[in-house]
Structure formats: C-alpha cells, structure tokens
Amino acid sequence: MSSPRPASDRDFRRLWAGTAVSQLxxxxxxxxxxxxxxxxVGASAFEVALLAAFTAVTTALLAFPLGAYVEFRRKRPIMIVTDAVRFAAIGSVPVAALLHVLTFAQLCVIAVVNASCQxxxxxxSQAHLKALVSGPGLVAANSRLESTRWLSVSAGPSAGGALIGLFGAAGSLVIDALSFLVSAQAIRTLRTPEPAPPVRERRASRREELFAGWRFAWRHPALRPMLVSWVTFAGASSMGASVSAVFYLRDLGFEPWQYGLIMGVPSLGGFVGARAAPRLVARLGDVRTLWWASMVRGPWYFLIPAAVPGVPGLLMCGFGFGLVLLFAGAANSTMTSYRQRQTPDELMARVAALWSFATTVTQPLFILLGGLVATWADTRSALYAAAAVMCGAALLLPRTPPREQPGS
Known part of the structure; x- marks a missing residue:
C-alpha cells in the first residue's frame, strides 16, 4: 500500500488526527x-429548515470566491484561522444560552459563518494535502481521511445524543467547539515547509480567476464525467434520504431506536470501503477502481424499498445501506485522489470548491424530486427511483483512464 512521504509522514498523521477529532x-x-x-430558542420546524438553507445558500454563493481567495494564499494559516473562527462561533452558543441571551438570529449567523469556514x-486542506503527500501516497492518505469521516458519521450522532443527555444540548456544543481548537493545534505543529502559493496571473480577469477551476475540470476528459456522476449519485442519496424517515417509521413501522441503528451503523461500511481503496487501486488502477466500485454501489440500494416490516426488513435496509456506503467509501477516496493528482497545483483550491458548489446547488433539486415522487406515488416508489438514479450515475464514468493531463 502506498503511503505519504517518509519526511512528511509524521505531519500527515498530525493532520489526520486533528481532522478526525474535528469531524467527530x-x-x-x-x-x-x-x-x-x-x-x-423555541424555533419552529420552518426555522430549523431555514438553518439548513442558510448553509446551502452560503456554499452556493461563496464557493467560487472563497476558492479563488484561498488559491493564492498560504494554506496552513487559512486552516488555523477558520478553525479558530469556528471555535468562537460554536463556543458562543453555550455562553449565550447560559446568559439567557441566545436568539435564533445568532444561530443563523453561526450557520453562515460555519459554512463559509468549512x-x-x-x-x-485539499490543496495542502497534495503538497504534504507524494503523488503515489494520495490514495492512502485520502483513504485514511475518508475512513475517519465515515467513522465520525457512524459514531458522532450516537455520541451527540449521549452528550446531550449528560450536559444538555447547549453544553454538548462545547465538545464541538473544542474539537476545532484541537484541529488548529494539530495544524500548528506541522513541520514540513509549506510551498509558496501560486502567483496570480496579472492579465487574468476576476471572472477568469473565479471560474478557472470549472474550466479545467470541464475540459478534462475524466474529471468532467466524474463530477457529473458524483453530483448525480450525491443527489440520488439526498433524494432517498428526504423520504427515508417516513418510509422507515411509518410504512415499515420501525421504532425510533431501530431508525437510529439504520442511520448510524451502516456508515461503518463506508469506513471499510475507504480503507480498502488503496489495495483496490494498486490492483486495478484508480479509474477502473472508481468505475467498478460505482457500478456495484447502486444496486444494493434496491434492498431498501423492497424491505418488509419487522426484523427481516430491518436487516434488508441495514445490509443494503451498508453495502452502498462500503462501495461509496472506496469510490470517494479513489475519486478524490485522482482529482488531486490530475489537477495542477495552481488550481487545487478552486477545483475542490467546485465540487462543494456543484453538490450543494443540485442536492435541493433532487430532494424536491424525491418529495414530488413520494407525493404523486408513494415513498417506496421514490426510493426505487433514487436507487435507479444511483445506478445510472455509474454509467457516466469512464471505464479506462484517458491520456494523462498536465498536472498529473
């Protein structure tokens, strides 16, 4: 299995540990x-949804400008400052709650600040990772980062529920705030010299700077279909997630604790898939690994709408969801590594921001589509449709690697 360069291996482990704590x-x-x-605060259901909307709108509006801003500056100071800002933002909630001055407006501001910092x-971080880790080690590095992300998704909600029970909702946010300090400190301890940032082209217009990442990815024979496929798969996942709670709790009659199991435990599949990615890439190559993992990922989702009430249905849902996430974990690690290897250093931050923008902008459309199908037909039909779209997303990917591009 490839690994980060020996000279920077200790730094990568520090970055990995800090990221893992922050993700949890x-x-x-x-x-x-x-x-x-x-x-x-006593927020209504609409106001709670509005908090999520603020995050999506912020990402849609600021992804390209922030990507361009980050591109031409040193990455470590930006990572440290954004961690510090998120610590202050999240930490202000328990303080304001303790003083009985917490308002919904403050929560909205925090949602915007957190989305911007993220x-x-x-x-x-994605741009800096390529400078910290050698090309062959990117798959192993992204595998580790992706595996801890899936582990946090699996354990985080359960830990959050337990902490809320012990310290209250506001008190539990102290843990979230402190995790950003841990991440900032881990980044401060990195010793591998950071390369100078790219130099801004004097003749480039502001518009050219903002959309340079988009133009590069769209002209790349492999990155363009990967982006479209990823957005389609992520949208299908959101399409299914938007109606799955109703399907699990109302149609199948699962208990809330069973619903919690289905939403948490299968994420361990993503952890296993991410850890397996380097071995798969070593055997098949990155493009073929992504293609095969994506091809076998979607069909397992059909087990969910085919499920029946009771324990058999619970096992069908958990098994199907777990295998979807297993192959998704392998596909995500492989795709990220290939994208980083193919992207020139001077475009790394902007191409990473493009992926965030495209996902955030399109997901609400898929969520709306899932709600409409569930309304016109039923939730089971909406989940079947989501499974079909997941399978279709894999068909958009290249099966063999194209000719290597500049920056690879």
Whole structure:
C-alpha cells in the first residue's frame, strides 16, 4: 500500500488526527444545534429548515470566491484561522444560552459563518494535502481521511445524543467547539515547509480567476464525467434520504431506536470501503477502481424499498445501506485522489470548491424530486427511483483512464 512521504509522514498523521477529532466534534454539533434551536430558542420546524438553507445558500454563493481567495494564499494559516473562527462561533452558543441571551438570529449567523469556514478550510486542506503527500501516497492518505469521516458519521450522532443527555444540548456544543481548537493545534505543529502559493496571473480577469477551476475540470476528459456522476449519485442519496424517515417509521413501522441503528451503523461500511481503496487501486488502477466500485454501489440500494416490516426488513435496509456506503467509501477516496493528482497545483483550491458548489446547488433539486415522487406515488416508489438514479450515475464514468493531463 502506498503511503505519504517518509519526511512528511509524521505531519500527515498530525493532520489526520486533528481532522478526525474535528469531524467527530462536528458530527456531535450536527445533532446538538437543531436540538438547541428547538429546545432553547423555541424555533419552529420552518426555522430549523431555514438553518439548513442558510448553509446551502452560503456554499452556493461563496464557493467560487472563497476558492479563488484561498488559491493564492498560504494554506496552513487559512486552516488555523477558520478553525479558530469556528471555535468562537460554536463556543458562543453555550455562553449565550447560559446568559439567557441566545436568539435564533445568532444561530443563523453561526450557520453562515460555519459554512463559509468549512468551504475555505476544505479548499485549503485539499490543496495542502497534495503538497504534504507524494503523488503515489494520495490514495492512502485520502483513504485514511475518508475512513475517519465515515467513522465520525457512524459514531458522532450516537455520541451527540449521549452528550446531550449528560450536559444538555447547549453544553454538548462545547465538545464541538473544542474539537476545532484541537484541529488548529494539530495544524500548528506541522513541520514540513509549506510551498509558496501560486502567483496570480496579472492579465487574468476576476471572472477568469473565479471560474478557472470549472474550466479545467470541464475540459478534462475524466474529471468532467466524474463530477457529473458524483453530483448525480450525491443527489440520488439526498433524494432517498428526504423520504427515508417516513418510509422507515411509518410504512415499515420501525421504532425510533431501530431508525437510529439504520442511520448510524451502516456508515461503518463506508469506513471499510475507504480503507480498502488503496489495495483496490494498486490492483486495478484508480479509474477502473472508481468505475467498478460505482457500478456495484447502486444496486444494493434496491434492498431498501423492497424491505418488509419487522426484523427481516430491518436487516434488508441495514445490509443494503451498508453495502452502498462500503462501495461509496472506496469510490470517494479513489475519486478524490485522482482529482488531486490530475489537477495542477495552481488550481487545487478552486477545483475542490467546485465540487462543494456543484453538490450543494443540485442536492435541493433532487430532494424536491424525491418529495414530488413520494407525493404523486408513494415513498417506496421514490426510493426505487433514487436507487435507479444511483445506478445510472455509474454509467457516466469512464471505464479506462484517458491520456494523462498536465498536472498529473
């Protein structure tokens, strides 16, 4: 299995550890923040949905400008500052709650600040990873990062629920806030010299700078179909997720604790798939690994709408969802590594921001489509449709690698 360069292996492990703590804290916060909105502020269902909408709108509006801003600056200071800002933003919630001055407006501001910092941090970290890790080691590095993300998705909600029970919703956000400090400190301890950022082209217009990442990815014979396929698969996942709660709880009659199991435990499949990615790439190559993992990923989702009430249905849903995530974990790690290897250093942050933008902008459309199908037909039909779209997404991918591009 390839690994990061020996000279920077210790730095990568520090970055990995800090990222893992931050991801787990964010998973706790994802559970706690809506609970704070409902139980402390007294927000309505519409207002809770509005918090999520602020995140989506912020990403859609700022992904390209922040990607261009990050591109021409040193990445580590940006990562440290965004972690510090998120620590202050999340940390202000328990303080305001303790003083009985917490408002819904403050939560909205925090949602916008967090989304902005997440865009900048993600763009900076993905660009910096390529400088920290050698080309052959990117798959192993992304495999580790992707595996901890899936692990946090699996354990985070359960941990969040337990912490809310122990410390209250606002108190549990202290854990989320502190996780960003841990991440910032891990980045501060990196010793491998950071390369100078790309130099801005004097003749390039502001518009050319903003959309340079888009133009590069769209002209690339492999990245263009990968982007379209990824957006389609992510949209299908959102399409199914938007109606799955109704299907599990109402149509199949699962208990809330059973619903929690289905939403959490299968994420371990993503962890296993991400860890297996380097071996698959070593055997098949990156493009073929992505193609095969994507081809066998979607069909397992058909087990979910085919499920019946009771324990057999619970096992069908859990098994199907787990295998979808297993192959998705392998596909995601492979795609990210290939994208980083193919992208020139001076476009890394902007291409990373493009992926965030495309996913965020299109997912609401798929969510709406899922709701419409469920309304016109039923939730089972909407889930079958989501499974079909997942399978179709794999057909958009190249099966063999194209000719190598500049920047590979």
């Amino acid at each position: 804290g964010s998973a706790v916060g994802m559970v706690a923040l809506p609970v704070v909105a409902v139980t402390v 865009i900048a941090f993600s763009a900076a």
